[in-house]
Amino acid sequence: MAKRKSKAVSFDAMVKFFMQTYQVPTRRDVDKLIERLDHLEKMIKTAGSSGRTRRPPTGQASRAKVALSASEAVFEVIKPYKEGVGFGEIQEKTGFGEKKLRNIIFRLNKMDKIKRVSRGVYVAI
Numbered sequence: 001m002a003k004r005k006s007k008a009v010s011f012d013a014m015v016k017f018f019m020q021t022y023q024v025p026t027r028r029d030v031d032k033l034i035e036r037l038d039h040l041e042k043m044i045k046t047a048g049s050s051g052r053t054r055r056p057p058t059g060q061a062s063r064a065k066v067a068l069s070a071s072e073a074v075f076e077v078i079k080p081y082k083e084g085v086g087f088g089e090i091q092e093k094t095g096f097g098e099k100k101l102r103n104i105i106f107r108l109n110k111m112d113k114i115k116r117v118s119r120g121v122y123v124a125i
Contacts, residue, residue, distance in 0.1 A: 070096065074104045075124065078114055084121040 019026065068076065077093045078085055091101050105122060108114045114122045 070094075070100065071104050071108060074101065075108060075113055078108075078122055079124045081123065084117040084123040087120040087122075090122070 018024070073094055074090060074096070077090050087101070087105075090105075091098065094101065096104070105114065109116060109122075112125060115125050117123050
């Protein structure tokens with residue numbers, strides 16, 4: 001039985017195979033990303049340089065016009081319900097996504113502003 005002679009594999013071929021297999025970025029990939037970032041930064045600068053700057057409102061009258069924060073909005077929905085309000089109804093009234101609403105409820109509960117009555121039902125303290 002004759003032994004089969006295997007092909008010699010070059011070091012460059014091994015490195016290329018390793019980089020492709022483990023998805024290691026090459027210098028060319030990094031250069032492309034840098035070019036894309038530069039392009040995005042230029043777009044942001046041109047879009048942001050319209051000359052107008054917006055100042056935050058000051059004074060008592062203008063504070064009333066400012067929208068409530070997300071936590072305040074959720075708390076305002078929960079507050080009128082003395083026996084508690086369900087998660088679905090809070091989500092419907094605020095329009096927030098499930099993940100965002102769960103984070104807000106967790107935060108309000110931690111700040112002792114609301115209390116969990118039962119699963120998915122909350123009441124203001």
